[in-house]
Amino acid sequence: MTPDPAAHAADPARTLPSLTVRHPRVAPSRLLAELVPPRHFARESFDTYRPDPAHPSQQRALERLREVATTLSEPARGGGAWWRRRAASRTPAVYLDGGFGVGKTHLLASLAHAVGPARTTYGTFVELTHLVGALGFAATVDALGERRLLCIDEFELDDPGDTVMMSRLLRELTDRGVAIAATSNTLPGSLGEGRFAAEDFLREIQALAARFEVLRIDGEDHRHRAVTTHAASLTPHDVRAVVARRDGATLDDLDTLLTHLSTVHPSRYGALLDGIDLVGLTGVRQVDRQDVALRLVVLVDRLYDRDVPVVLSTDAGAAGTADLFTPEMLRGGYRKKYYRALSRLGALAAEGAALAQDDRRTT
Structure with a gap:
């Protein structure tokens, strides 16, 4: 006799799997390997992004990121310290600012796909701070410095330590010629507001803001x-x-x-x-x-x-x-x-x- 799946599902005595019995252990190497666009955006590209005609800023952001992808896809040139400093000064650093659900992460993932997985590191701000904690600062800079592009989703500063650490991390990576692309719902100069005494760290925050070209994206939450x-x-x-x-x-x-x-x-x-x-x-x-x-x-x-x-x-x-x-x-x-x-x-x-x-x- 075939059991009734509905009756089986409703059996109050049946023990179902729970997240609370899981105690994962994660090697630092896995944290680094998993810094890729999330599965939710695995198949997205610039071509699948549909700008809303009612909000022209979406089309402008799309066009600018296509330009960035083209620039980063060009072969890297060798040279001495002078050339590396000149290249670093021209390395793109873009910041996608906008409300929820306007496609910022879609665009960021599309940029990562266009530049290519072998040349891109992609993670949320929280994931990157966790990476520094797991690997150490110097090892993180060395690991991320091997890539052409660092994508940071959900850029937020929740405490002074993160502010100082991220300012230093971005400075060292851009000095190595690593391009930066970030998304947030807060303009760079306003990061940290309401969370800690941002005025005490204004120079660090301003240094972060000065590194970015801000692309404002308007629209409705999809x-x-x-x-x-x-x-x-x-x-x-x-x-x-x-x-x-x-x-x-x-x-x-x-x-x-x-x-x-x-x-x-x-x-x-x-x-x-x-x-x-x-x-x-x-x-x-x-x-x-x-x-x-x-x-x-x-x-x-x-x-x-x-x-x-x-x-x-x-x-x-x-x-x-x-x-x-x-x-x-x-x-x-x-x-x-x-x-x-x-x-x-x-x-x-x-x-x-x-x-x-x-x-x-x-x-």
Whole structure:
């Protein structure tokens, strides 16, 4: 007799895989090898970017990055110290500034693909700071200095140490002729505002800003239809059923998962998701501690990078993920991180809800 998959999925006694039993260990060599465009943008190119005619800045950014790619694709010339200094002074450094969902990461990944994986390092700001911590500063400069281009997604300065370190890192890399391309939702001269006493580090921040040609990208968030996940929230029973029907799926209570994340270094959150194709979360409610909320932001970024759908159910009385972070957080210095996380989690939850709907149609 063939077992009923729906009954099997609904079996309350069945133990489902959990992220909280995972304790990944990541070698520094893997951190370096994984600095490539995320899977979500693996097939994107300049040709797949569709500028919105209502926002001409998108077309201008596209054209400028095509020019940068052409420049960086030219063979590197040898020479002595004088020539290297002259080449470094002409090395492009572009900064894509704009709101959420206007295609900044799409363009950054397209630039990386155009220049080529053998000549490009691609990572988020957080991933690069973790790399420095794992390899050491000098080894990181040597490793990244072998490439022609460094792409930095989600450029943010969250503390004075990062400000000094990143200023020095970019200076040493550009002196070696490495081109820089970065994305952020904050203009370079405003980095650090609201997070620490930015005025005390103004010279470092200004030095960073002076290195970049700013390309402003206007437009609407292409994920706006899924910024909140009220419609995508399921019942706990449905979340469990969707997870139970799939290999490579996990089920966790949000509070329990957040406690586990405090024991895993954020540089390992990507490895935490190795082999995972769907994440189920129950008991989703408002997070009221900033350190916990920032860990959740990193996890959402890694889920989004890997195109891992999420199915979730909210805690009793919770309004949904639109209220995942407190009003104070959404007004504070990290607000752009939180809004990005809401946008991305909304998109992933919409994908998860579609999977749940497909399941209902086939059972």
